[in-house]
Amino acid sequence: MDRRIAFVAGRSDVAQQALGVLSRRYGNVTVEKADTIVALGGDGHMLRTLHDTQALNAPVYGMNCGTIGFLMNEYAEDGLQERLAAAETETINPLSMVATRADGSVENHLAINEVSLLRQGPQAAKLSIRLDGRMRMAELVCDGALVATPAGSTAYNYSAHGPILPIGADVLALTAMAAFRPRRWRGALLPKTVTVRFDVLEADKRPVMSDADGHSVRDVVTVEVRSAPDISHAILFDPGHGLQERLIQEQFT
The missing domain is CATH 3.40.50.10330 (Probable inorganic polyphosphate/atp-NAD kinase; domain 1)
Structure with a gap:
């Protein structure tokens, strides 16, 4: 039929x-x-x-x-x-992004490809990275960073020299864009169950925006990213x- x-x-x-x-x-x-x-x-x-x-x-x-x-x-x-x-x-499964602005307002969006953080101005962004609440990188100076799904790993992630992930792999790619400190840091492979938290350092001087599949949030101070297995x-x-x-x-x- x-x-x-x-x-x-x-x-x-x-x-x-x-x-x-x-x-x-x-x-x-x-x-x-x-x-x-x-x-x-x-x-x-x-x-x-x-x-x-x-x-x-x-x-x-x-x-x-x-x-x-x-x-x-x-x-x-x-x-x-x-x-x-x-x-x-x-x-x-998509990613869930919870982005908090400097004024305290919060936005939630889903991303099938990736969640990215990008500098808003001429100066490099300064970020810290926590995985499941544990500090893993106290300071990353870069143009930005992203978390990509396997389906999105050939998109922005691959252009930023991140790895291509097999479909069905229970991992996510954490990739930096133009990392300055640590010099040329390319990122990490993370378990799909992890919660990644980015904190924006010196947010007034170095403003940062976040994006989930085209849903952009400006002037963020924290962004949490996790897989959404229920969707x-x-x-x-x-x-x-x-x-x-x-x-x-x-x-x-």
Whole structure:
């Protein structure tokens, strides 16, 4: 039996054109009524779709109408129902970010790829790092630092020379950007169960912002990051083109 599909398209002309073509061919129901949600766009749109539909049971199948498309499948108009029937499911957990500002206000956001801290001004950030309450680095002088999931390890993390993590690995990557002290410190591999706490040192002089998949919080003084095992996202991939295969290919390209 054919699946009920909800198409969710990005703003680009290419994605909007694909939305019209595929909707006429396969129908288009609301996300609440869908058996499968098909995201049309790039990786950024895929992340937004996953966040927006995380309370629903329908898995998300991405079709690349963007640039990189690491989380997406190849775009094609033919045989979509057959591709959905044969697709393989990858289940991932996001990170939870709790960011406290200098004025005491707190924001909570989820990140599928990474939580990052970045300097806001011309001076390097000064951070301290605690793992499960234990001080591990009293002072890290850097442009920023991030905690990445396996699914997000090929994104900002990899560009900052962090490691690529296998999908399903119970580890997170803690990576520094342009570390000045300790000189060229590249980071650490951490158990998935850990709580990472960053404290911003000299926050008035060296302001820092935090970001979780595009949700930015300025003037933070503390940021806590942990995995959220109670929240899961189901992503569909064509056979032989799942995240595990893509992560391996990335390391040999």
